[in-house]
Amino acid sequence: MIAKNKKTYFSGLNEIRGIAAIVVLIQHIEQFKSKENVANIFDKRITAFLFCNMGFYAVMLFFILSGFLITHLLLEEKEHNGKINYFKFCMRRVLRIWPLYYLILITAFIIMPSLNNTVDLFKYNTFYHNEILVTNYANLNTILLYILFLPNVLLFWHHKIIIGASHLWSIGLEEQFYTVWPLFIIFINKKKIGYFFSTMVLLYIFVSLTQNKITDKFETAFIFQYLVIGSAGAYFYHKHKKTITRYSALPQIYILICGAISLLMYKPFFSIPVQFYLLSFLFLFFLYFTIDNNNSLAVRNNFLSKFGIISYGVYLYHPLIMFLVFPIAAKHFSNNMFLYNLFVYCAVFILSFIVSHYSYKYFESYFLRIKEKKFN
Numbered sequence: 001m002i003a004k005n006k007k008t009y010f011s012g013l014n015e016i017r018g019i020a021a022i023v024v025l026i027q028h029i030e031q032f033k034s035k036e037n038v039a040n041i042f043d044k045r046i047t048a049f050l051f052c053n054m055g056f057y058a059v060m061l062f063f064i065l066s067g068f069l070i071t072h073l074l075l076e077e078k079e080h081n082g083k084i085n086y087f088k089f090c091m092r093r094v095l096r097i098w099p100l101y102y103l104i105l106i107t108a109f110i111i112m113p114s115l116n117n118t119v120d121l122f123k124y125n126t127f128y129h130n131e132i133l134v135t136n137y138a139n140l141n142t143i144l145l146y147i148l149f150l151p152n153v154l155l156f157w158h159h160k161i162i163i164g165a166s167h168l169w170s171i172g173l174e175e176q177f178y179t180v181w182p183l184f185i186i187f188i189n190k191k192k193i194g195y196f197f198s199t200m201v202l203l204y205i206f207v208s209l210t211q212n213k214i215t216d217k218f219e220t221a222f223i224f225q226y227l228v229i230g231s232a233g234a235y236f237y238h239k240h241k242k243t244i245t246r247y248s249a250l251p252q253i254y255i256l257i258c259g260a261i262s263l264l265m266y267k268p269f270f271s272i273p274v275q276f277y278l279l280s281f282l283f284l285f286f287l288y289f290t291i292d293n294n295n296s297l298a299v300r301n302n303f304l305s306k307f308g309i310i311s312y313g314v315y316l317y318h319p320l321i322m323f324l325v326f327p328i329a330a331k332h333f334s335n336n337m338f339l340y341n342l343f344v345y346c347a348v349f350i351l352s353f354i355v356s357h358y359s360y361k362y363f364e365s366y367f368l369r370i371k372e373k374k375f376n
Contacts, residue, residue, distance in 0.1 A: 008076060008118035010069070012290040012299055013067055013308070014308030014311075015300065015305050016065055016287065017307075017308030018308035020059075021307055021308070023054050024055050025348060025352065027051070027054045028055060036127055036326065036330070037129075038337075038340070054265070057265055063223075064227075064230035066195040066285060067226070067227040067233070068172060068230040068231065071185070071230070071235065072229055072237065075235065075247070086182055090179075093175065093178055096367070097174075097312075100313065100358050100363070100364060101171055101316070104317070105364075107164060109137050112132065113135070116133070116335045117132075121327045124327040125326050125327045132163050134159060138271070146165060146168070146172075150176070152170075152222065156169070157217070157221050163319070163323065164319045164320055164323060165319075167316075169228065173223060181227075193235065194239065196227075197235045203231045209273055209274070229280050230284065232291065241273070248288045254297050257286050260282055261279065310359075310360045312364075313355070315355055317359065321347075321351045325348050326344065329344045329347075
């Protein structure tokens, strides 16, 4: 961890983002293949639990990382300045998240349906071609839920899929969370904030493990618990950094944490809520150990770091990239699964990287410069 522009900079976070983005790409490629009735990793019974949940594991890790980093920055701001500028915080979120989010909405609601309905090539995507044909993109309820950052409600309560946009549920969830979360940190007394974080984590665990229709429906769409766990982790790191770093430099414990994560990802040992909570806390410990520069085994890799820097773009653009790549693969390589998979994986990864790189450089960076100049 080093000081950077008067703010805390954690080494290793971009590498974690890069790993999570790669996992999401793999899971969604295989999911796409599954929908098109192409042989995929979900067909392998021995690894079914891992592969069916690996995309969610990655999103869980993103949430924990996000909650940790943003809450840590908020706590630092309150400690150094005596207060948190809520308006500036919101504007930083707007300038980082909104431009690309709304660009993806335009591609999903206008560009992709237009291509699907006018270019014969996309008929090779049987499932997605038909899904787009029957989708009512003019539905006001659907449009409003996406515009207002509520795609999680549409997806999990109304079970409505919008090809090229449904993955935005996680972005909407974060925006909902960060609209309210800073207010708790602003108004809760410094001496009581630790109790608040602990109570929130325990409350979410209790709600998850208690079966009833009301809480189940809420938790299905509003999966805030992993953001809360990451945020609580930030508080305890901020408060007990010396104690945590006494252990986070030990590679032996790091290996044990990675081993435990691998086991829980691979096979269900407990009920799903318990399994996922155990994983989420292990992800938090993994994060503690990864950001410690004294940990000789902590992930440090230039490619993963670069992939992590552009991971927001990778996450948002990759369904569009897959929509363009898969019909070409189906048309030219459907009789040779080796060439089919080679083409799909190479094309999706390379194009996702290139598009996200140039999007970050020429589109997102424009708004980031405004963010740095006016709202830091």
